[in-house]
Each structure stands twice: as C-alpha cells, then as structure tokens.
Amino acid sequence: MGALEPHRGDFYAYETLLPPDEQAMVLRLRTFLDERVRPVADDYWARAEFPMELIPGLAELDIVGAAYEGFGGRERAASRLFSGFVSLEMSRVDPSFGTFFGVHAGLAFASIYHCGSPEQRERWLPGMADLTSIGAFALTEPDHGSDIAGGLETRARRVGDGWVLNGKKRWIGNATFADLVVVWARDVESDEVLGFVVEQGTPGFTATKIEGKFALRSVQNADITLEDVHLDDDHRLAGAGSFKDTANVLRITRGGVAWGAVGLQMGAYETALAYVLGREQFGQPLSSFQLVQDHLATMLANTTLSLGMVVRLAQMQDAGIEADEHAAMAKASASTLMRKTVGLAREVMGGNGIVLEHGMVRYFADAEAVYSYEGTREVNQLLVGRAITGTGAFV
Known part of the structure; x- marks a missing residue:
C-alpha cells in the first residue's frame, strides 16, 4: 500500500504528524471507507438502516481500542492523534458510520476500560475489540440531556447480591442491535451515579428504534426501557462510583x-x-x-x-x-x-x-x-x- 497523502481538506498536512506505522493504519482505514462504505452510505442513509455487513471488514482493520495497551494488535498503544484521525476519516466519508464507531469504540469501550475491574475488562473488551460484540452507552434520558449530572432519574436498587434497575433512556445509539449496553443509574441509597453492563436479552430490557429522524439516519438510536432489570453484582462497573x-x-x-x-x-x-x-x-x-x-x-x-x-x-x-x-x-x-x-x-x-x-x-x-x-x-x-x-x- 502506498504512502498516506493528505486530503485536499488537510491544507496544512497535519496527517503527516503521525508516525509511519500509524499513517499506514490510517491509509488502510481510508481505503476501506472509500471502497466499502462510501458506495453504500447514501442508500443506507435514505433507508435509515445500518450496514451490518460492513462490520467484519471493519474488524479486520484491528483499530478498536488501539489507543489502549493490549488492543489493536500492537505491542504499544496508538497515539490519541491516531484515534482522532480515525474519527476524522470515518466522518469525512459517512458521519453515521463514524458515530456508530464512536459509540462502540469510544463511549462503551472506554467506560468498561476505565471503570471496569480487570475481570470485567477481560470479560467484555476482547469481543468488543474484534467487533463480535457491539456496545452502546445509555446516559441521556427522555427528560434529561444537558442536566443529566444532577437530573438522572434511572434508579439502581441493591437487592441481595445484585441490583435492580428501573428507568428510561433516549437517543441511545447502536442500542437496537448492541450486544451490551453500558447503563448509568442512580443508586437509591447513596444517590451516586453508578455504571452497569446490561446484555441484550436481559429480562426487562427493551430497546425501540426512534423513527422519523432526519440526521445521522443510519445510526440506530433507540428509546430504552428498564423495567425491574435484575443484574448480578459483577455487572456493576467496579470503578464507577460517582x-x-x-x-x-x-x-x-x-x-x-x-x-x-x-x-x-x-x-x-x-x-x-x-x-x-x-x-x-x-x-x-x-x-x-x-x-x-x-x-x-x-x-x-x-x-x-x-x-x-x-x-x-x-x-x-x-x-x-x-x-x-x-x-x-x-x-x-x-x-x-x-x-x-x-x-x-x-x-x-x-x-x-x-x-x-x-x-x-x-x-x-x-x-x-x-x-x-x-x-x-x-x-x-x-x-x-x-x-x-x-x-x-x-x-
């Protein structure tokens, strides 16, 4: 594969700040986006559907979690500059595809990496890294967006050795097909916000696609309902205490x-x-x-x-x-x-x-x-x- 040539829109050639190995990774991603994503982006956007068939090809690039030690098929973590150019390249071709990746590889992956125990990282992150397991991130609620820090209403109640979650979430990207959803809920006893991993199919968890959306149409945003969702304590992110x-x-x-x-x-x-x-x-x-x-x-x-x-x-x-x-x-x-x-x-x-x-x-x-x-x-x-x-x- 040839050298990485800056886009016409990169007037000051910022991409050349990347080291050669990271430039090569960006070039492989660019080729995938131009050859696989660009030709279908308009059609999926018009139909408000997500191109699931592209996920295996994306997985082959081995870029999910590349900025973290132990992921991305590298001995050392990639730079944040590399992660930034990944986001840029995706949104340059299809902002919907970039948003899907940002939710999975950013919000969901980062929540488990930074807030999970070593056991929880080992349990969920390898599958997320190879995209056999897709993640979502549920923070926003029907009545709380910008004020979510103080207004979050989803509740978590300690019951025996586990937890019971009740509440609603809105605008949750990837949630209709995600294998696991990081849900943020307020502990009824401590009043602190805690993080939980809810796996698709858990009784009481439902995700309903939001229809009539005229931006990022390929992103599958959902309304989530949590009705007496019972979770074992090992589904509570150990490092998320507020x-x-x-x-x-x-x-x-x-x-x-x-x-x-x-x-x-x-x-x-x-x-x-x-x-x-x-x-x-x-x-x-x-x-x-x-x-x-x-x-x-x-x-x-x-x-x-x-x-x-x-x-x-x-x-x-x-x-x-x-x-x-x-x-x-x-x-x-x-x-x-x-x-x-x-x-x-x-x-x-x-x-x-x-x-x-x-x-x-x-x-x-x-x-x-x-x-x-x-x-x-x-x-x-x-x-x-x-x-x-x-x-x-x-x-």
Missing part, C-alpha cells in the same frame, strides 16, 4: 466528537470543491467565480482552524495534561465552525445540495446532530467559562 467517573469517559469521547466534526467539515468541503470544479454556469466554470472561491476559502479555513485545535487536544491527551475545558472548547468550536462550513458547502451547490445524488445533503443534515450531542455548544461554552472565571453559571 458521576465524576462518567464525566471522565465523556471528556475522552468529547474530543472524538470534535474530530468527527472536523471530518464532517472536510467531507462537505471536498464534495463542494469537486462539484464546482465540474460544473459550468453563465458559460464558465463555477469554480472561477469570486464568491464561490471566497466560500471555498472560508470552508477550508474553518476546517483547518478546527483541525489545528483537535490536533493540539490530542497531543495534550497523550501528555496527560488535557482537562474538561480543553475538550469542551474543541467540541463547541469545531461543531460551530462545522455548521457554518456545511451551510456554505450546500450554498455553492444550489438546489443540488439537498439531493442525495450529489452527496451533500447527508453532511448538511448530519451536522445538526453532531452539533448537539456530547454536550451542546452552550453547555460546553459554560464549561470553558467556569474554567476561565472559577464560577459555574449553569443555572
């Missing part, structure tokens, strides 16, 4: 969502660029008009600014100096610029920007979901504001 532990997972994965926002911008920019280079208006190439070039330059600048921020965030993660506010700023800023970029990309394509045939509408619609999940812009801005001033302003 919402601080949940927040630690979210800090890691929020950076991944920021990378996804960059990839989505890059995909929209490159789609718009290819379109204007191949279309004529008023008897001359569309790409020759000043306003079109201005829009293209703005899109590329937005993408480059966002990419520079998440690259530095990954470096801080690798150095162990990243804090909540750093991930929050990256997610808020990258997703805000993403929204502007996809708007300009759709604009230069005119009416053709809203039909699947020309490849833009998925980015345009999917951006709205990415803009909101893993912390809205407003909440992430307040996380940064608290770090700046030392005063929380959430209520």
Whole structure:
C-alpha cells in the first residue's frame, strides 16, 4: 500500500504528524471507507438502516481500542492523534458510520476500560475489540440531556447480591442491535451515579428504534426501557462510583466528537470543491467565480482552524495534561465552525445540495446532530467559562 497523502481538506498536512506505522493504519482505514462504505452510505442513509455487513471488514482493520495497551494488535498503544484521525476519516466519508464507531469504540469501550475491574475488562473488551460484540452507552434520558449530572432519574436498587434497575433512556445509539449496553443509574441509597453492563436479552430490557429522524439516519438510536432489570453484582462497573467517573469517559469521547466534526467539515468541503470544479454556469466554470472561491476559502479555513485545535487536544491527551475545558472548547468550536462550513458547502451547490445524488445533503443534515450531542455548544461554552472565571453559571 502506498504512502498516506493528505486530503485536499488537510491544507496544512497535519496527517503527516503521525508516525509511519500509524499513517499506514490510517491509509488502510481510508481505503476501506472509500471502497466499502462510501458506495453504500447514501442508500443506507435514505433507508435509515445500518450496514451490518460492513462490520467484519471493519474488524479486520484491528483499530478498536488501539489507543489502549493490549488492543489493536500492537505491542504499544496508538497515539490519541491516531484515534482522532480515525474519527476524522470515518466522518469525512459517512458521519453515521463514524458515530456508530464512536459509540462502540469510544463511549462503551472506554467506560468498561476505565471503570471496569480487570475481570470485567477481560470479560467484555476482547469481543468488543474484534467487533463480535457491539456496545452502546445509555446516559441521556427522555427528560434529561444537558442536566443529566444532577437530573438522572434511572434508579439502581441493591437487592441481595445484585441490583435492580428501573428507568428510561433516549437517543441511545447502536442500542437496537448492541450486544451490551453500558447503563448509568442512580443508586437509591447513596444517590451516586453508578455504571452497569446490561446484555441484550436481559429480562426487562427493551430497546425501540426512534423513527422519523432526519440526521445521522443510519445510526440506530433507540428509546430504552428498564423495567425491574435484575443484574448480578459483577455487572456493576467496579470503578464507577460517582458521576465524576462518567464525566471522565465523556471528556475522552468529547474530543472524538470534535474530530468527527472536523471530518464532517472536510467531507462537505471536498464534495463542494469537486462539484464546482465540474460544473459550468453563465458559460464558465463555477469554480472561477469570486464568491464561490471566497466560500471555498472560508470552508477550508474553518476546517483547518478546527483541525489545528483537535490536533493540539490530542497531543495534550497523550501528555496527560488535557482537562474538561480543553475538550469542551474543541467540541463547541469545531461543531460551530462545522455548521457554518456545511451551510456554505450546500450554498455553492444550489438546489443540488439537498439531493442525495450529489452527496451533500447527508453532511448538511448530519451536522445538526453532531452539533448537539456530547454536550451542546452552550453547555460546553459554560464549561470553558467556569474554567476561565472559577464560577459555574449553569443555572
């Protein structure tokens, strides 16, 4: 396989910061996405279905858990920069596929890795790493999103040697087909938020697909009902004793969502660029008009600014100096610029920007979901504001 060539949207060639072995891994992923995912992405998006047949091919790339020791088929863990470029590459081609991967390999995998006991890691992570077992992450509830830290209503009650869970969750990606779901629930005795692994088929657990969704349509989001779900104590994540532990997972994965926002911008920019280079208006190439070039330059600048921020965030993660506010700023800023970029990309394509045939509408619609999940812009801005001033302003 040849050398990794930066995308047109990677104007400052940030991908070349990766060491050669990680560049080779990114190139293999890029080839898989271009050859296997891109040709079917529009069709599955239109049908609001997930391409399950692609999972074995993805598994062959051996990238789930690559940033953790003992996973990814490597003697050493891959860098956070590599993990970021994985998120970017996926969302550049199909934001829905990137979201599926982020939920499984980010939220669910990271919860068990960071909050599970050694026995729990050994029990669940190998299957997740080779994608024979798919994970989901259930935190958001019908009445609680941004206020979930204090408002979480799902309850866990200690009964004998186990636990009983009752409650509802909403917007849970992968949940309709996941083999295991990490569920966060409040202990009725201690009032602390605990983590549990609920396996598909457990009595009292139901996941119902959310219909009528017009962003990230291929992602199988579900409403979950937990009705007297009995779990043995070994299904309680041993290292999850408060919402601080949940927040630690979210800090890691929020950076991944920021990378996804960059990839989505890059995909929209490159789609718009290819379109204007191949279309004529008023008897001359569309790409020759000043306003079109201005829009293209703005899109590329937005993408480059966002990419520079998440690259530095990954470096801080690798150095162990990243804090909540750093991930929050990256997610808020990258997703805000993403929204502007996809708007300009759709604009230069005119009416053709809203039909699947020309490849833009998925980015345009999917951006709205990415803009909101893993912390809205407003909440992430307040996380940064608290770090700046030392005063929380959430209520």
